[in-house]
Amino acid sequence: MRASLLLLLLSVFVQEIGAQVSVSGAVTDAGDRPIPFATVTLLAPDSTLLSGNHTDDQGRFTLTTTFRGSALLSASSIGYATRSRQVFIGENNDTYDIGKLTLVESSQTLAEVTVTGERATVGAALDKKIFDLSSQQAQGGGSILDAMKALPGVTITQEGEVQLRGSDRVAVLVDGKQSALTGYGNQRGLGSIPAANIERIEIINNPSASYDAAGMAGIINIIYKTGTERGLNGEAGLSLALGEITTRREDLPTDLGRYRLNPHLQPNFGLDYRNDKLHAWTQASVLVQRKLPNNEFTQRNYSDGRRTLSQVPENRSQIHYVARAGVDYELNEANTLSVSGIYDYEHHIDTAQIPFLNLNTGERYRYWHWKEDESTGYVNGRVDYRHAFAQPGHQVELAAQFTQGKEDEQYFLNDSTRYRRAQDTSHLIAIENTTAFNLDYVRPLAAGRLELGSQLRYRSLPVTYEIAQGVRSIIYPGLGEESKWTEDLYAGYANYVYESPRFEAEAGLRVEQTAVTYTLDPENIYYARDDAYDYFKLYPNVRLTLKADERNRISLFFNRRVDRPGEQELRAFAKYDDPELLKVGNPYLRPQFTHTVEAAYRRLWETGSLFAAVYTRASQDAFQRIFSIDDSNPDYDIVNRIYQNTGRATNRGVELLWSQEVGDWWKYSAGVNVYRIGIEAYTGTLLFPTVRPFTLAASTENSFDLKFNNQFTLPGNWQAQLTAVYLAPRNIPQGRELSRSSVDLALSRPVFAGRGEAVLSATDIFNDFGLRQEIDGEGFTARYENLYESQVVRAGVTYKW
Incomplete structure (x- = not known):
C-alpha cells in the first residue's frame, strides 16, 4: 500500500470521498x-x-x-x-x-421540484479545510502538532499552541465536541496526541451558529480514527526520537546549562470492536521524554544606560499518559446510546540555573536556581443519546459531559545576590470543574436542512496558593491564599442551510447569556474588590455561495465570535521562573469580541486546485500581555508581563493555497498568507503590583507566512516529504517579532507485508525555528529569544491487525 504523506492530502480541494x-x-x-x-x-x-x-x-x-x-x-x-x-x-x-x-389514476402534470443539499465532501461550501491523516505515515511517529506544522494557514508557537492566520485564539474540538483533551482555552495537550491515532483534521475559519461562539480565529476539529470493520481489529505503534541536537546559541555559564540530545519514547495502541449493535473502542499512549520546552535569552536595555542579560533554560523530565475509551450501543433502530471517557495524567520536573549578567561590567550579579514539580491531568466523561426519526437524517441528540482538570504546581526557588542568599517556595493547586448539557436537533428539508439546539455549561475554578518566604523574599506579599472563578453559560441557536444547483445559503444565530464571578481572598491587597459581570450577546453567521460550475465556486462569509480569558490569563498569582521578567494574569480581564468578513474562491482542475480567500477580522477589547517596569522592589530591576484589555485590533489578509500533481512521482502544494496587523493606540492603568498608567503605541505592519510541501514517490515503495516553512517579521504589542524558518524531511515505506509502516523524519533540520522578539517598553527596550527544542530526529513504526 502506498504511503500517503502529509499535506497533499489537501482534501480541502474537494477530492470526492463517495459518501452515501x-x-x-x-x-x-x-x-x-x-x-x-x-x-x-x-x-x-x-x-x-x-x-x-x-x-x-x-x-x-x-x-x-x-x-x-x-x-x-x-x-x-x-x-x-x-x-x-x-x-x-x-x-x-x-x-x-x-x-x-x-x-393519481389519471394523467396529471406535476411541478418540477429541485432537491438540493450538501454532501460530505471536504470544503464543498468553502467553509472548512479538511486534511486527511488516516493513511498519512510520514508524521506517524510524531504528535499531532508535528503533523499540523506544515498545514497551510497554521502556525505552531513555542508553547505548543496553534495559530490560525496569525492568531492563537483558536477553539479545539475532539470529534466535533468540546473536550478537556486540549483544555478550555488551552492547547498544550496536543503535543501528547500521536498523529497515528488521528484520521483527519478540520480547520473551520468561519463556524456556524451550531458551534460554541469561542475562538475568533476559528475552530480546529480533531477526528480520531474509528474502525469500520466487523469484529476485533487494532493498531500499535512505537516512536523513538532525539531532540536538541545542534546548538543555536551558546549557554551562559552555569553548572547545569541546558538539556541536549534529549530522548523521547512514545508507544501507543488502539483496539476497536464492532458488530451489528455495538461499537467499542479504546486508545492509549505513553510519552516519556527529556525536553527543552523553553530556552529564553533576554537582554534588557534601560533608558539610564543599564544593560542586563539572562538565560532561562527549562530542562524537563516528563511522563505523560493518555487513554480514551467509548461504547456506542444501538438500543433499537431508532435509538443509540454512547458513553465515552478520557483520562490524562502528566508529571514533569523542570530545573533551571539562571545567571543574570551586567553587560556594562561583565559581572554576574545574580544567580537564580529553581525546580518545579508539577502534575497536571483531567478526567472527562460524556453520555450521548440519539433518537433517529423515520426520515433519514432527522434526529435529536442529548448529551451530558463532566470534566475535572487539575494542576498541582510546586516551585522551589533559590536566590543568590549581594542582598540575599535564601530560599522561597510556592505551591499552587487549581481544579477546574466543567459540567455541560447539550440538545441538538437536525431536520432535513427539501432544499437543505434546519439545525436547532441549546447548551447549558457551568464552570468553576477554585485555586489555593501557599508560600514560604525566605529572608528578603522576592515573592509578592499580600496575595492571599485562595481565589475562585465561575462561569455560567446559557445558549441557544438556529441554523438554516439552503442549496440549489447554482446557489447556496447558510444563516444562523447563536444567543448566549454568560455570568462570571471572580472571588478573591480578602487578604489580597492589589485588587480592592471581587469581580462579577454578565453579558447577553448575539453571534450571527452568514454564508452565501455561488456555484459557477462544477469546478468554480465563490463564497462570502460573515460571523461574530468571542474569546473568553482562560485560567492562565486570569491568574492573580505571579510565576517566578524568571524573577526579573515576571508573568502574571489579571483577574479583571474581560472577553474580546471579533467580527470576521471573508470572500473565498475555489477552482479545480484534473491535476490540482486553487483556493483563495480575502478576509478581515476586527477585535474589540483585545487582551494581550503588556510589558511594564515594576519599581516596587528597590533591590531588583523587574519587568512585569501582565494581561490587559487594550482596545481595538485588526487583521486583514489574503490566503492562497495551491495544489498540483506533476506526475506519478511528484506532487506539491504551496500556501501563503499575506496579512496586515493593526494595533490601535491605547492608554490604560495597571493595578499589579502598583497602580500605574501604561501606553500602547499604534502599529501596523505587513507580513506573510509561506509553506511549500513536496511529496515524492521513490523506488522500493518509499515515500518522501520535504516541507519548508517561512514566517516573515510581524508587529506585536510593544514591539516586533522577527522571522523564523524551518525545513522538515520525512521518509516512509510499508513493512510487515503491508500491515505496517516505518517512518524516519527530521524536523527543523537547520535549527532556525526559534522565536525572536524586540520589545520597546516605557523606560526600557528588550530583545527576547526563545530557542526552545524544535530540532528533532524521529523513527517510528506502526502495525495494524
Whole structure:
C-alpha cells in the first residue's frame, strides 16, 4: 500500500470521498392515503439506475446512492400513473426529504421540484479545510502538532499552541465536541496526541451558529480514527526520537546549562470492536521524554544606560499518559446510546540555573536556581443519546459531559545576590470543574436542512496558593491564599442551510447569556474588590455561495465570535521562573469580541486546485500581555508581563493555497498568507503590583507566512516529504517579532507485508525555528529569544491487525 504523506492530502480541494446519500419521502394517493409497496427509482441523466426500493406499509421510502448532481426520481404502482420529479443532490447534505409523491389514476402534470443539499465532501461550501491523516505515515511517529506544522494557514508557537492566520485564539474540538483533551482555552495537550491515532483534521475559519461562539480565529476539529470493520481489529505503534541536537546559541555559564540530545519514547495502541449493535473502542499512549520546552535569552536595555542579560533554560523530565475509551450501543433502530471517557495524567520536573549578567561590567550579579514539580491531568466523561426519526437524517441528540482538570504546581526557588542568599517556595493547586448539557436537533428539508439546539455549561475554578518566604523574599506579599472563578453559560441557536444547483445559503444565530464571578481572598491587597459581570450577546453567521460550475465556486462569509480569558490569563498569582521578567494574569480581564468578513474562491482542475480567500477580522477589547517596569522592589530591576484589555485590533489578509500533481512521482502544494496587523493606540492603568498608567503605541505592519510541501514517490515503495516553512517579521504589542524558518524531511515505506509502516523524519533540520522578539517598553527596550527544542530526529513504526 502506498504511503500517503502529509499535506497533499489537501482534501480541502474537494477530492470526492463517495459518501452515501439518503433520499427519502412518501408515496400517497390523491386522498393523501399511503400507497404501500410502490416502486421508487432514481435515474442518472443517462437513464442509468442509481437506486431503487419499495415503499413500506406506511408508504415511506428511502433510497441510497453515492451519486451527486441532477437525477430523476420516479414512483409507480399498479393502477396508478407513474410520477417523476427532477431532483438535485448537492454537496453539503447526506440526507434529503423530498416530501410526498402523489400518484393519481389519471394523467396529471406535476411541478418540477429541485432537491438540493450538501454532501460530505471536504470544503464543498468553502467553509472548512479538511486534511486527511488516516493513511498519512510520514508524521506517524510524531504528535499531532508535528503533523499540523506544515498545514497551510497554521502556525505552531513555542508553547505548543496553534495559530490560525496569525492568531492563537483558536477553539479545539475532539470529534466535533468540546473536550478537556486540549483544555478550555488551552492547547498544550496536543503535543501528547500521536498523529497515528488521528484520521483527519478540520480547520473551520468561519463556524456556524451550531458551534460554541469561542475562538475568533476559528475552530480546529480533531477526528480520531474509528474502525469500520466487523469484529476485533487494532493498531500499535512505537516512536523513538532525539531532540536538541545542534546548538543555536551558546549557554551562559552555569553548572547545569541546558538539556541536549534529549530522548523521547512514545508507544501507543488502539483496539476497536464492532458488530451489528455495538461499537467499542479504546486508545492509549505513553510519552516519556527529556525536553527543552523553553530556552529564553533576554537582554534588557534601560533608558539610564543599564544593560542586563539572562538565560532561562527549562530542562524537563516528563511522563505523560493518555487513554480514551467509548461504547456506542444501538438500543433499537431508532435509538443509540454512547458513553465515552478520557483520562490524562502528566508529571514533569523542570530545573533551571539562571545567571543574570551586567553587560556594562561583565559581572554576574545574580544567580537564580529553581525546580518545579508539577502534575497536571483531567478526567472527562460524556453520555450521548440519539433518537433517529423515520426520515433519514432527522434526529435529536442529548448529551451530558463532566470534566475535572487539575494542576498541582510546586516551585522551589533559590536566590543568590549581594542582598540575599535564601530560599522561597510556592505551591499552587487549581481544579477546574466543567459540567455541560447539550440538545441538538437536525431536520432535513427539501432544499437543505434546519439545525436547532441549546447548551447549558457551568464552570468553576477554585485555586489555593501557599508560600514560604525566605529572608528578603522576592515573592509578592499580600496575595492571599485562595481565589475562585465561575462561569455560567446559557445558549441557544438556529441554523438554516439552503442549496440549489447554482446557489447556496447558510444563516444562523447563536444567543448566549454568560455570568462570571471572580472571588478573591480578602487578604489580597492589589485588587480592592471581587469581580462579577454578565453579558447577553448575539453571534450571527452568514454564508452565501455561488456555484459557477462544477469546478468554480465563490463564497462570502460573515460571523461574530468571542474569546473568553482562560485560567492562565486570569491568574492573580505571579510565576517566578524568571524573577526579573515576571508573568502574571489579571483577574479583571474581560472577553474580546471579533467580527470576521471573508470572500473565498475555489477552482479545480484534473491535476490540482486553487483556493483563495480575502478576509478581515476586527477585535474589540483585545487582551494581550503588556510589558511594564515594576519599581516596587528597590533591590531588583523587574519587568512585569501582565494581561490587559487594550482596545481595538485588526487583521486583514489574503490566503492562497495551491495544489498540483506533476506526475506519478511528484506532487506539491504551496500556501501563503499575506496579512496586515493593526494595533490601535491605547492608554490604560495597571493595578499589579502598583497602580500605574501604561501606553500602547499604534502599529501596523505587513507580513506573510509561506509553506511549500513536496511529496515524492521513490523506488522500493518509499515515500518522501520535504516541507519548508517561512514566517516573515510581524508587529506585536510593544514591539516586533522577527522571522523564523524551518525545513522538515520525512521518509516512509510499508513493512510487515503491508500491515505496517516505518517512518524516519527530521524536523527543523537547520535549527532556525526559534522565536525572536524586540520589545520597546516605557523606560526600557528588550530583545527576547526563545530557542526552545524544535530540532528533532524521529523513527517510528506502526502495525495494524
